[in-house]
Amino acid sequence: MDTGALDVVVPILYIIAFALFIYGLMGLTGPKTAVRGNKIAAVGMLIAVVATLLRVQHNWILIVIGLVVGAALGVPSARQVKMTAMPQMVALFNGVGGGAVALIAWSEFRTSGGFLDTATYVVVASLFAAIVGSVSFWGSLIAFGKLQEILPGRPMGLGRAQQAVNALLLLAAVACAVVAGSGGASQLWIILVLLLAAALGVMVVLPIGGADMPVVISLLNALTGLSAAAAGLALDNTAMIVAGMIVGASGSILTNQMAVAMNRTIPAIVAGGFGGTGVAASDDGVERTVRSTSASDAAIQMAYASQVIVVPGYGMAVAQAQHAVKDMAKLLEAKGVEVKYAIHPVAGRMPGHMNVLLAEADVAYDALKEMDEINDEFARTDVTLVIGANDVTNPAARNDPSSPIHGMPILNVDESRNVIVLKRSMNSGFAGIDNPLFYAERTSMLFGDAKQSVMEVTEELKSL
Amino acid sequence: MQSGSLLANIAILVLAGFVGFAVISKVPNTLHTPLMSGTNAIHGIVLLGGLIVLGELENPSVLDAIILIVAIAFGTINVVGGFLVTDRMLGMFKAKPPEKVSAEKVSADTGDGAQSTDGQVKR
Numbered sequence: 001m002d003t004g005a006l007d008v009v010v011p012i013l014y015i016i017a018f019a020l021f022i023y024g025l026m027g028l029t030g031p032k033t034a035v036r037g038n039k040i041a042a043v044g045m046l047i048a049v050v051a052t053l054l055r056v057q058h059n060w061i062l063i064v065i066g067l068v069v070g071a072a073l074g075v076p077s078a079r080q081v082k083m084t085a086m087p088q089m090v091a092l093f094n095g096v097g098g099g100a101v102a103l104i105a106w107s108e109f110r111t112s113g114g115f116l117d118t119a120t121y122v123v124v125a126s127l128f129a130a131i132v133g134s135v136s137f138w139g140s141l142i143a144f145g146k147l148q149e150i151l152p153g154r155p156m157g158l159g160r161a162q163q164a165v166n167a168l169l170l171l172a173a174v175a176c177a178v179v180a181g182s183g184g185a186s187q188l189w190i191i192l193v194l195l196l197a198a199a200l201g202v203m204v205v206l207p208i209g210g211a212d213m214p215v216v217i218s219l220l221n222a223l224t225g226l227s228a229a230a231a232g233l234a235l236d237n238t239a240m241i242v243a244g245m246i247v248g249a250s251g252s253i254l255t256n257q258m259a260v261a262m263n264r265t266i267p268a269i270v271a272g273g274f275g276g277t278g279v280a281a282s283d284d285g286v287e288r289t290v291r292s293t294s295a296s297d298a299a300i301q302m303a304y305a306s307q308v309i310v311v312p313g314y315g316m317a318v319a320q321a322q323h324a325v326k327d328m329a330k331l332l333e334a335k336g337v338e339v340k341y342a343i344h345p346v347a348g349r350m351p352g353h354m355n356v357l358l359a360e361a362d363v364a365y366d367a368l369k370e371m372d373e374i375n376d377e378f379a380r381t382d383v384t385l386v387i388g389a390n391d392v393t394n395p396a397a398r399n400d401p402s403s404p405i406h407g408m409p410i411l412n413v414d415e416s417r418n419v420i421v422l423k424r425s426m427n428s429g430f431a432g433i434d435n436p437l438f439y440a441e442r443t444s445m446l447f448g449d450a451k452q453s454v455m456e457v458t459e460e461l462k463s464l
Numbered sequence: 465m466q467s468g469s470l471l472a473n474i475a476i477l478v479l480a481g482f483v484g485f486a487v488i489s490k491v492p493n494t495l496h497t498p499l500m501s502g503t504n505a506i507h508g509i510v511l512l513g514g515l516i517v518l519g520e521l522e523n524p525s526v527l528d529a530i531i532l533i534v535a536i537a538f539g540t541i542n543v544v545g546g547f548l549v550t551d552r553m554l555g556m557f558k559a560k561p562p563e564k565v566s567a568e569k570v571s572a573d574t575g576d577g578a579q580s581t582d583g584q585v586k587r
Contacts, residue, residue, distance in 0.1 A: 021506055022483055028502045028550075029491045035554045038502055042547040045508065049543075052512045056519030059529070063518055066533040070511075070540020078548035083556075089549055090501050097507050097542035103535035104513040107528055111521060121470055218500055225507045229480075232509075233473055235516055241473055242480040243509035249484025250503055254496065352497035360556045 006054060011238065013051035018242040020044030025246065031365075048239045083360060084317040087353065088147035091217050095140025098224040101133030101231050102194055108234065109180065109190040116184045125234040127177040130190065131197040132227035136220050138201035143217055146209070157207030169200040204270060212269045214346055214353075215258045219266065222251025258346065264408065290426065293444035295453060298385075298420050299460035305382030305418075307338045309374065311411055312354045313347050315388010315423065319450035322361040325387065328458045329363070335461075341367055342374045342384075342411050344392035375412050384416040386437075388423065388450045394435045405433060419443040422453045498553045505546025511539025 021044045027037020056063060074093075081089045105126045109115060115123045145151035158165055173196035180189035208216050225247025232240025259266050302308050310329065316322060329339040341363065347354045355368055369377075378384060386393055393413040396403035413419055414437050421438060423445060437443055446453050491499055514535035521528065 018480075022487065025487050025502065025506070028499050029487065029495065031492065031495060034495060034498060035551065038498075038505075038547060038550045038554055041502065041506055042551075045506070045543055045547070048509060048512060049515070052515045052519075056515060058520065058522055059518050059524065062524075062529055062533055063515060063536060066514065066518075066536030067540050069533070070537035071544050073537070074541035074543075074545035075548065078545040078552070081549065083553075086497065086501075086549065086553065089545070090497075090504055093501075093542050093545045093549070094504050094507075096538040097504070097510055100510045100514060100535045100538035100542065103531050103538070104510065104517055107517055107531045107535070110525075110528055110531075111517065119470075221500055221504050221507070224510075225503065228507045228510045228513075229477060231513045233470075233477065235513055236469060236473065237512060237516065238473070238476055240509050240512055241477050243506050245477050245480035246484040246487070247503045247507040249481040250488035251484075251500070253485060253488045254491075254500060254503075258496070352495060356497055356553055356556055 010051045010054060013047055013054075014237075014239040017044040017048035017051065017239050020047070021243050021246065025250070048243075051239075082320075083357060084320065085148070086356070087214065087217065087348075088144045091140045091143040091147065091220070094217065094221050094224055095137050095144065098133045098136025098140060098220070098227060101129050101224065101227040102137055102197075103133075104231055105130035105133065105234075106190055106194060110187065114184045114187065114190075115181055118183075122234045123181040123183075125230040127181050127193065129227045129230040129234065130193055131173050131177060132223050132230070134194045134197035135201035135204070136224045136227060138198040139205040139216070139220050140201075142202055142205040143213065143220065146205075147213065151206075153209055153213075155207045155209035157203075162203070162207055166200060166203055169196055169203060173197045173200060208269065212264070215255055215264075215266070215269055218251060218255040218258055219270070222248050222255055225249075225251050290438050291444045293420065293446050295446065295456035296460045297444075298446055299457045299464060301418060301420065302332060302337065302383050302385065302457070303335055303461060303464050305337055307340070307377075307381045307383075308332060309378065309381050309384045309416065310339065310341045311347075311384060311386045311389050311393060311413055312341065312343070312358070313387065313389025313392065314353075315390075315450045317348055317353065317357055317388070319388065319452075321387060321451035321454050322357045322363075324451050324454040324458065326358075326361040326363055328454050328461065331458060331461045335464075339367065340369055340374065340377070342371065342378075342413075343368050344371055344389070344411050345409075347389055347392050371409060371411060378412045378414075378416040381416040383418045383420060384413050386413060386419060386421040386423075387454070390423075390435055391433060393437055394433065395440075396433070396436055400436075403433065413437060414440055414442075417442065421445050422450050423447060424449060498550055501546060501550040501553060505543060505550055508539055508543030508546055511536060511543055514539050 021041050024037045024041030024044060027033035027040060077089070108126050112118050142151065146153050173193055176189050176192045176196060179185055180193055205216060225244050229241050229244030229248055232238070232244055255266060259269060310325060312325070316325065332339050341358060343354050358368060391405060393411055394405060395410065395414045397405045397408045397410045400406060419437065419440070419442055421443060425447065438445060514532055518524070518532040518536065524532070
């Protein structure tokens, strides 16, 4: 095709592509249309890539190498990742997207001789993309490391100095960007921009821990979207502008929804420092004891209850206990016990994490109750079974103004008549905060691997 | 690039932002993770940036070639991995084939029947 025809064909293909993105995304917001929506968006992406390849004039071999290597790395990891490891996988895929943006900005600097004779808006958009892309790449890598437990999950930071350091890093990155954008500057400056932004990304995510992690991944997702839109502006590419901006906007909303669900604001989360402080303060020198129970006692308690509420958390995901839980619930229901599942908006490491796992185990959709729906029911519930959840059940969030998670909405597990907590040990949760629920009079602990414990309870139920 | 395309592009940018807001305003909690993963795949559109820059570059230096190949590989991982992972996650919400469900239900019903009488005796 000659270039005149391409000037018409390529933009039209882009329009088709982003129309499919929007249509697909609309599908993704409903449970029945979601699978199709995702496929529609994927078709849009294929069209956008093909349209772009039509314009390629040089370096075919190199381009094919890049595509093949990417597919060879991406496909197997996406196929093989366990459902429990999904959050860190999303963080990783998000990170490489941000990394791509940063690298593209770098190469634009190099190929234009340091933005010589380049329109101002292109320079500004490229440098914005460089900073945000680099922040997103390194921030996502840290998030991945924390969730994969390569790095410690608890917050690590500089305390009060953190915010000042972050602000300085941002200012320094912007200042270097101004020099880099002045036209014909040395390549050192753009590298400095990328490095300072990298340090910023690391410093922003390192101090964040606990239930804030999903919010951060969502925030980084939105940032990568914005950087993609900026790169699209610099390259005059409508498909990139539309797709990037949609992700930027929708990601921001999603981030905000998650933050609101925890009674936190996005600035407060990014400012960091959640947990770690004031943790041991509640000891008061009083020796507190926990009551431990056995699988058979737990089974008897539940078998004679009229209602049992299961509160799943990350521990259930780690132990892959969802199928065992489903089997146990089936037995209980056969004995006339009503079983419901209370899903905290940020249970696990991502919103909807528990829903995905329980759906995998064929738990009925309407047995899953959201927090507001079920919180009044705990007081009428005979037994609440907490499976590897911690921070989302911590009554200190409601009662103790000195607690770092004070104000976060929690499941009112402590109101139910009996609480059985399945837990590996008395270690504190992901946020590193002690949980008074475990010492309450009505609480008994069943120590051990969640899956193992649930299976033991199930065996006991069978023999009852 | 024609003059005025910057303003047109900014108009597109603003409109796309509002579309993003409008589409996402009401999503059940259940779908938050797949939705995040789906939007994550869509920003893999950055792949196009790598294709455009490398596709227009005559005789790239080794460093330029490496930077852009890595960028393209990263973008491809983002796109392919993102869509595949989302599809796998969403697959779990799909209804099971009808015959399997009914078969399970029958066996469950018989088993349940025996046990529920058992349970009632004990009460």
